[in-house]
Amino acid sequence: MTLDRKPVRIDPRTPWLADVRRMLSPMAGVTDRPFRDICRRFGADMGFCEFASASGLTYGGEATWRLVDTDGEQGLVGVQIFGSNPEHMASASRLLVDKRMDVLDINFGCPAKKVVRKCGGSALLADLPLLEQIVRAVVANSCVPVSAKIRTGWDEDSVNYREVGRLLQELGMVWVTIHGRTRAQKFSGQADWGRIADLVEALDIPVIGNGDVTDAESYRDLVRQTRCHAVMIGRGAIGTPWLFAGMRAVDDGQPPSQVEFAEMCSVTCDHIRGEVAARGEQQGCLVVRKHISRTFRGYPGAASLRRRLYATVESAEMIAILTAAAAAGRPESDAENLTQPEANR
Numbered sequence: 001m002t003l004d005r006k007p008v009r010i011d012p013r014t015p016w017l018a019d020v021r022r023m024l025s026p027m028a029g030v031t032d033r034p035f036r037d038i039c040r041r042f043g044a045d046m047g048f049c050e051f052a053s054a055s056g057l058t059y060g061g062e063a064t065w066r067l068v069d070t071d072g073e074q075g076l077v078g079v080q081i082f083g084s085n086p087e088h089m090a091s092a093s094r095l096l097v098d099k100r101m102d103v104l105d106i107n108f109g110c111p112a113k114k115v116v117r118k119c120g121g122s123a124l125l126a127d128l129p130l131l132e133q134i135v136r137a138v139v140a141n142s143c144v145p146v147s148a149k150i151r152t153g154w155d156e157d158s159v160n161y162r163e164v165g166r167l168l169q170e171l172g173m174v175w176v177t178i179h180g181r182t183r184a185q186k187f188s189g190q191a192d193w194g195r196i197a198d199l200v201e202a203l204d205i206p207v208i209g210n211g212d213v214t215d216a217e218s219y220r221d222l223v224r225q226t227r228c229h230a231v232m233i234g235r236g237a238i239g240t241p242w243l244f245a246g247m248r249a250v251d252d253g254q255p256p257s258q259v260e261f262a263e264m265c266s267v268t269c270d271h272i273r274g275e276v277a278a279r280g281e282q283q284g285c286l287v288v289r290k291h292i293s294r295t296f297r298g299y300p301g302a303a304s305l306r307r308r309l310y311a312t313v314e315s316a317e318m319i320a321i322l323t324a325a326a327a328a329g330r331p332e333s334d335a336e337n338l339t340q341p342e343a344n345r
């Protein structure tokens with residue numbers, strides 16, 4: 001049985017959005033090009049770059065421009081910018097004119113102190129006149145349609161997602177993504193899916209639900225409870241990009257797909273190769289560690305496998321370790337690991 005979703009008004013500039021159900025959330029330090037490509041392979045309909053500072057893009061920061069490296073990228077891709085200076089937001093939008101991107105997203109959700117201190121990210125939920133100025137500046141200067149990502153409000157005393165959502169709809173956003181937490185919650189507690197459902201009902205444009213979807217079951221539950229048009233998946237995808245395949249199976253009315261241990265190893269090898277090609281040997285290997293810390297969970301011997309992988313920053317060695325484990329059909333277990341609690345594996 002296919003999932004029931006609320007009929008929505010799709011902007012004629014984004015006809016592809018009608019079929020988009022599963023998006024990889026923007027995540028700083030995580031959703032770089034190699035990882036986006038891997039997630040798409042398993043069923044992410046769209047990938048987002050890590051957020052980029054509008055001021056950084058405006059002043060030509062090389063490191064900031066690397067975050068939006070989408071040249072030649074296959075499949076749907078979104079770039080996300082943040083900032084509190086409407087002029088910088090406008091100039092960043094103009095400078096992105098030649099970028100390969102399907103949507104330009106504005107970040108109104110980041111809770112990080114260094115961002116909100118300068119009134120960027122989720123701080124703008126508490127300053128709607130400035131938020132409006134920023135949106136107008138981006139819309140007027142972007143060569144692609146614009147979307148926005150919000151939280152439910154600044155804190156429990158100022159929950160205003162409905163007001164913000166309606167404003168964003170009026171200002172021409174092609175969709176609104178809502179992470180079901182306030183800024184004050186950061187990543188604690190649970191995402192409030194009831195508020196996501198409420199925003200779905202309140203808007204005519206697509207609402208993308210976000211927060212705490214970690215597998216096919218929670219994906220199905222979020223869509224059932226909210227009827228949101230699509231889901232953005234963040235932390236759940238780190239180290240387990242194949243979870244998109246299970247979600248795609250839910251949408252296709254197919255039985256849940258199982259990913260074999262050997263395939264996990266081979267995907268991790270591909271990820272290592274991709275990161276090394278993008279960042280060089282040492283940096284590439286270090287970036288993949290962040291993912292490996294969440295891969296192979298629940299397998300006896302996983303901790304030992306990770307330890308061996310962490311012991312090197314040579315991709316050939318990491319790949320050899322993973323290839324041997326794949327051939328054995330399991331992480332090499334040792335006595336120490338067999339006595340560790342499951343949670344540490």
Ligand SMILES: Cc1cc2nc3c(=O)[nH]c(=O)nc-3n(C[C@H](O)[C@H](O)[C@H](O)COP(=O)(O)O)c2cc1C
Nearest residue numbers: 025026027028050051149179211212213233234235
């Ligand atoms: C390491 C990390 C980096 C993140 N970076 C961004 C970002 O650049 N832009 C953004 O809109 N959200 C960012 N987020 C928030 C996620 O996109 C997402 O909204 C949040 O994690 C909730 O979804 P989840 O429960 O699926 O992870 C980040 C989250 C994490 C954990």
